[in-house]
Amino acid sequence: MSVVDSTGTVLPRRTARQPGDLPAPRSFPPSLAGNPSLPYAAIGQELADLRLQIPGVHGCVLGGVDGLLITHNMQTDVDPNDLAALAATTYGLGRQVGLRLGQGEFQQSTVRNDRGYLSVYAVSPQALLAVVGQDSINVARLHLHAPSTAERLAALLQRDRP
Numbered sequence: 260m261s262v263v264d265s266t267g268t269v270l271p272r273r274t275a276r277q278p279g280d281l282p283a284p285r286s287f288p289p290s291l292a293g294n295p296s297l298p299y300a301a302i303g304q305e306l307a308d309l310r311l312q313i314p315g316v317h318g319c320v321l322g323g324v325d326g327l328l329i330t331h332n333m334q335t336d337v338d339p340n341d342l343a344a345l346a347a348t349t350y351g352l353g354r355q356v357g358l359r360l361g362q363g364e365f366q367q368s369t370v371r372n373d374r375g376y377l378s379v380y381a382v383s384p385q386a387l388l389a390v391v392g393q394d395s396i397n398v399a400r401l402h403l404h405a406p407s408t409a410e411r412l413a414a415l416l417q418r419d420r421p
Contacts, residue, residue: 298415299330305415306332309408315396317375320389321382321412322346329386337391342377346389349379367406369398380405383413 306319310332318333322343331339353365369378376396380388388409390401 298418301415302330302412303332305408305411306330309390309404312404313390313392313396313401315393316401317391317393319391320346322387322389323385324350324387333391335391342389342391343387345377346379346387349377349389350381350387353379367402369402376401378402378405380409382409383416386412386416388412 302321306321309319310316317335318331318337318339320331320333320339320342321329323329324347326344326347328340328343331342333339333342349368349370350365353368357363357365365381367378367380369376373394375394376390376392376398378390378392378398378401380390382388388405390405392398392401
């Protein structure tokens with residue numbers, strides 16, 4: 260079924276990605292660029308360590324608050340670009356809640372669904388860490404380890420910046 264707008268133009272439909280057809284991580288967006296010597300390997304290792312520490316983590320996405328993907332270690336059929344955008348949306352909602360209620364800056368938000376979780380953590384004013392987990396994940400353990408991972412990621416992102 261095609262979608263037609265008010266002018267009669269047929270709009271393109273978004274097609275589903277096939278499993279295993281995930282895009283490669285993109286380079287840092289301009290908001291986080293600055294020095295090409297940023298420690299990409301160390302950032303990747305932090306994401307991998309979080310997956311190893313918490314059983315049930317499907318993968319992690321490091322994205323900008325603008326919704327652009329920085330890097331990921333997703334190994335499921337979830338599009339990491341979509342997940343980075345969802346993390347930014349979650350951040351925006353959490354940020355507004357904090358502002359309206361006078362509760363301060365966004366720190367983290369967790370969404371629970373029938374078959375899993377999405378937790379988003381503030382890394383820096385420009386970056387977010389999103390963690391996807393299955394429904395059996397120990398959320399308390401995730402909330403114990405992820406903030407320290409976010410702090411280390413923030414330090415890595417700031418290292419060698421002008």
